[in-house]
Amino acid sequence: MTTTADAGIATPSTPSTPSRPGETNQHYDLDPRIFGLFLDPLRKYSSGMYRTPGITLAEAQEAKLHWVAERLGLTPGGGQRLLDAGCGWGSLILFMAREYQTAVTGISPAGRQHEYIASRAAELGVTDRVTTAVGRFEDLDLPARSFDAVTMLGSIVHMPDVDVAVRRARAMLRRGGRYYVSETCFRNAAARDEFDKRTGTEFVRNSIFGWGDMRPLSELVRAVEDAGFSVDDVEDLTEDYRLTIDDWLVNVSAAADAIDALRPGMAAQLTRYLEVANAGWGFTTKHYALICRNAR
Template identity: 30%
Template sequence: MITEPTSNRTARTPSPSAADAIGPLLDALAPNIAVRVELWDGTTAGASSGPTVRIRSVDALRRLLWAPGELGVGRAYVAGDVDIDGDIFDAVAALRPAGAQLRVGPRQLAAVVTAAKRVGAIGRPLPPPPEEARPKGGLHSLRRDAQVISHHYDVGNDFYRIVLGPSMTYSCARFADPTMTLADAQASKHDLVCRKLGLHERPGMRLLDVGCGWGSMAIHAAARYRARVVGVTISREQRDLAQQRAVDAGVADLGEIRLQDYRDVRGERFDAISSIGMSEHVGSSRIDEYFAGLAGLLAPRGRLLNHAISAVGGSKLGRRSFMGRYVFPDGELLDVADTVAAMQRAGLEVRDVESLREHYARTLRHWVANLEKSWDEAVALVGERRARVWRLYMAASAVGFEDGGLAIHQVLGVARDTEGGSGMPATRDGWATTDTAVPAENHRSVLVD
């Protein structure tokens, strides 16, 4: 039998496992990580229990080195270098504190470089997944806004049908009753908006729906209250489907869906304006212009309802954030106090503010469940990377609404007449009660394709 010399055998040291190699890296970047990390060679690090994050490739670490924080994590997940086993909401909730700590300072740099070298993670930055948005032009210019809206909304109507369900409504639902289906809850939200705007007080009122999406709010207002509706969107795919849905619902004669920027709506008068999930795309620098323009379209005693995600102190979805690069480029969440102040500066009297925070968390959980249930179909439509973007962003948003990091408010304003009259009801009775919800069976032919 041939044997190696003893000196040679003792000189050779075994290669470290991936877990041993990146242990110092995890300690330096995320010392309090609360997930179990399974690495490409089957070894584990991090917590001994809890959600499992599978790092499938050393490329995930390279992405983190070049973009510490949520952007690097997001790129790795979208690219498939990282997977999440088990409940994605639990994993996101556990990773959020660690993500906030993913920073490389002078003290951590040496440990990071040493660990990265041991596993071969040192190298040039990898190209980001192609789903990352890089809009061009002046911030919130007409051209740039069209690019970012197309990036998010022109993914394909069939994909959105999977995620949103039959209501095709991409905003917070209102679960007035805990037994409501998602479709029922979206109808409840639309009905609450209609009644806050006073559409039930007389048939034939003229409504402008800004950022009308696939037309669900416009169709609901026309079908239930015979409102004459103008819906505007700058997404061609949304416009085309919304027009067809209005025809199918038998309300095409009560309004129109336009491919039009809200800034180009001029010289018209409306009794009511709904802005649902729209002002997040406007930005704080233009919010005064936004509300002033809409207020100028209101008839005396006309009402404007703004339904928007908010954050205490405001929050810009910057270029170093996952949301800013992959989901809502140029998006900005205003503090609700800033929204109220901007509406007042536009000459509107603010009459009601309502939070629906917990409702949005529940809505997002429905959307994630819809996506996961039809995952293979969704991937066939838009590709696995884009489906991963939607799964991660919706789960993270749900966690944000649950822990209070995000909020959503409906703010109702009225344009008083020359004598100071508002035409507002004396109390909220008649609009804010749970019995205003429209059962799904009563609107099924209207909202379901």
């Protein structure tokens, strides 16, 4: 696995400050073992894809990653390069490196995630195709026009200036490259105005994530169009995410004692967070994936 220096990717000149809007937050810097107790084996912390009856959480997450690869036009052995802004525990980049032989770069401000990804890349034998960089996507010195695909699965919510983030994504792409962004959105502007400061929303934003800003889908579409992208498709993943969180809740309940042994009270906090998230689907929130193309 190459380091940021080996890859020619510079970290920000100013150290990360967790209280800064849009930085990573306390949630992703928790003990990695906590996430291993309720996520799937890939530790994918975003929506799966439940299009087959009776599918398990692990199967739904692999189905989702294959679907993302298809939407991005990745092919096994195709020699593509992918940049994942907000790479989490590396589920997407490690999967694409292993299954599609894609050269991948993952970005996250959470140091613990990079340590985990490095160890998993070594176990999977894909260190030669995996690079990670510690920092904020908006701040890092990245090679322009050098990627075939850019992904943001549930990470743009932590980026305070959506326009800057999307323009940066386009600047990373070669002509014809594809951009995939998926995010939980308020159902419309009126729902955002009504529910943005409600108790449940504030609990998730401040007690779990430290900072985050859900936007209506219309704001994301405007941002990608203003950045110069062509929108190829919009997929509604709301029901898929509801089923994903249902499975996470089952796992949290089953592993509550083990989770609390690592961090007392964490099982109850996770349960409240996930229940708040699932309570809003269709009423206050939706979950969408946008597939865009850098046509120029």
